[in-house]
Amino acid sequence: MSYVLNDAERFADEATTGFVAAHRDVVRHVPGGVARATATPPGEVAVVVGGGSGHYPAFAGLVGPGLAHAAALGNVFASPSAQQVHGVARSVATEAGVLLSYGNYAGDVLNFGLAEKRLRDEGVPVRTVRVTDDVSSAGPDERHSRRGIAGDLVVFRTAAWAAERGLPLDDVTDLAFRANDRTRSLGVAFSGCTLPGAAEPLFTVPDGQMGVGIGIHGEPGIDTRPLPTARELAVLFVETLLGERPDDVPAAEGARVGVILNGLGSVKGEELFVVYGAVAELLEAEGLTIVDPEVGEYATSFEMAGISLTLFWLDDDLEQAWTSPAYAAAYRKGAVRPSGPRLDDDARDPVETEDVAPSADGSAEAGRIVSAAIAAVRDVIDRDADELGRLDAIAGDGDHGIGMQRGARAAAEAAEDAVEAGAGAGTVLVRAGDAWAHRAGGTSGALWGAGLRAAGERLGDGAAPAPADVAEAVHAARATIQGFGGAEIGDKTLVDALVPFAEALAAAVEDDDALAEAWTAAADAATEAARATADLAPRLGRARSHVKRSAGTPDPGAISFARAMTAAGDALARNHEEGT
Structure with missing residues (x-):
């Protein structure tokens, strides 16, 4: 658990503020995260990394010479928003372009992808390398689907080394891909972790047991085994990772490897050294040469008791990258220091808003109704956040309730501010x-945000929307969410509730039902469909690796969507009654 905090919702922001205050020689605040204290040299590719907070020293602690140029920092265990990634990238980009690199998690993929598109539209050259080192998260034939854990450090180091040599963007990208292709990791946990302000851990491990294949967001392991000795754990690590030797490494004997033994939060340094002693002995017995091993904390999960081992199979270029100097807040090697004048902090909110344009009277009234509906969504999510988190923890990382709560509260506040400024329904959304x-x-967060924006753009502020306009706006939201997320009916996601909702609403409106009545019927269809997801096997997202755990449990995203639509329908019904 977190013993020291002020406000759980502001924990990540306050931690970033304190981090910058403690390391002003290395980093500065930028919109959406932190960047090197000094400017990116002209003509140098900027390496921009990022992910959720709660993993220090990833990601803020890995910004500095020899490492990333900047990091976008999301909330606790949540990917940074597209606005944050864009703001951070713009703060360090040069004409040479930007390389985005991050762990392969659905939220990061979606938000970094949206930011990449925006940067490209603005004329910034961009490439992306996702880190996929965790062997437990997908089989060898699906390496592209694996998630990133402590191997982030390997890829970030390699990309930064290539960028600082002045290599062009395509070459920097190619080397980062090569580093990722030659990196393998496996993690275990002896206990779960608790998010700041939460009363219970995201998951638990039975006494005397160990979860194998654990993720850094509290994802349950793929197996539970009796607690091993340090040597037995080292054997599990080494045998598993040697069995995943990259295809372009012809034989283990004689190969050179970088090694990271990573503590996930509360395993102490002396314990790590006990494990590393056995790891080193086993690797050397296989004829491997260990190059610059790293033993410590590099990607954590709050107070989770756990360890991961990473092997990085080197070639000449990759070894130069791995052994090169670096100077970041949490990682220093060789002789290098920041050079050049320090730039000023820029802690602006990355969400830019323009003044509200005048709207038609009918649309302004519709904006008030929309705001009331969003407030109703906020209230039901506040009520059910803990339950949604427990549902998510069964086969995911347990943060769905907290994430929905943050998003709904922020949306309700923004909607109220827009109504006060005279905004119409489209702008409010x-x-x-x-x-x-x-x-x-x-x-x-990315899907709800994109869906609401798409609905708002379809409605506009020109006139009071008719029920058919609302149905078309919902259809636009559905198309956008499915287009970004790639989910279909049957994948066990919020789409399983969204599609029946959109179809039922359109059918009821076509039958000339009043909007409140049509919406309620559609919400009922979404609720029934959400409950039915208990019978589905997940085909996308983090639950995909835990099919057995997910069996018999409805998808939390579908459940939260159905409850949100029911609450919005109740608000519409109340407005209809008050209007009559």
Whole structure:
């Protein structure tokens, strides 16, 4: 658990403020995260990394010479929003372009992808390398689907080394891909972790047992085994990772490897050294040469008791990158220091808003109704956040309730501010969507934000929307969410509730039902469909690796969507009654 905090919702922001204050020689505040204290040299590719907070020293602690140029920092265990990634990248980009690199998690993929598109539209050259080192998260034939854990350090170091040599963007990208292709990791945990302000851990491990294949966001392991000795654990690590030797390494004997033994939060240094002694003996017995091993904390999960081992199979270029100097807040090697004048902090909110344009009277009234509906969504999510988190913890990382709560609260506040400024329905939805995406982060935050924005852009502010307009706006939201997330009916995601909702609403409106009545019927269809996801096997997202755990449990994203639509329908019904 977290013993020291002020406000759980502001924990990540306050931690970033304190981090910058403690390391002003290395980093500065920028919109959406932190960047090197000094400017990116002209003509140098900027390496921009990022992910959720709660993993220090990843990601803020890995910014500095020899490492990343900047890091986008999401909320606790939630990906940074697209706005944050864009703001951070713009703060360090040069004409040489930007390389985005991050762990392969659905929320990060979605938000970094949206930011990449925006940067490209602005003329910034961009490439992306996702870190996929965790062997437990998918089989060898699906390496592209694996998640990133402590191997982030390997890829970030390699990309930064290539960038600082002045290599062009394509070459920097190629080397980062090569580093990722030659990196393998496996993690175990002896206990779960608790998010700041939460009363219970995201998951638990039975006494005397160990979870194998654990993720850094509290994802349950793929297996539970009796607690091993340090040597037995080293054997499990080494045998598993040697069995995953990269295809372009012809034989283990004689190969050179970088090694990271990573503590996930509460395993102490002396314990790590006990394990590392056995790891080193086993690797050397296989004829491997260990190069610059790293033993310590590099990617953590709050107070989780756990360890991961990473092997990085070197070639000449990759070994130069791995052994090169670096100077970041949490990682220093060789002789290098920041050079050049320190730039000023820029802690602006990355969500930029323009003044509200005048709207038609009918649309302004509709904006008030939309704001009331979003407030109703906020209230039901506040009520059910803990339950949604427990549902998510069964086969995911347990943060769905907290993420939805952050997003709904931010959306409701933005909607109220927009109404006070005289905004119409379209602008209210757009502002609410942007706020939701920014504050929630993660997959659900990005999808809800994109969906609300798409609905708002379809409605506009020109006149009071008719029921058919609302149905078309919901259809636009559905198309956008499915387009970004790639989910279909049957994948066990919020789409399993969204599609029946959109179809039922369109059918009821076509039958000339009043909007409140049509919406209620559609919410009922979404609720029934959400419950039915208990019978589905997940095909996307983090639950995909835990099919057995997920069996019999409905998808939390579908459940939260159905409850949100029911609450919005109740608000519409109340408005209809008050109007009559």
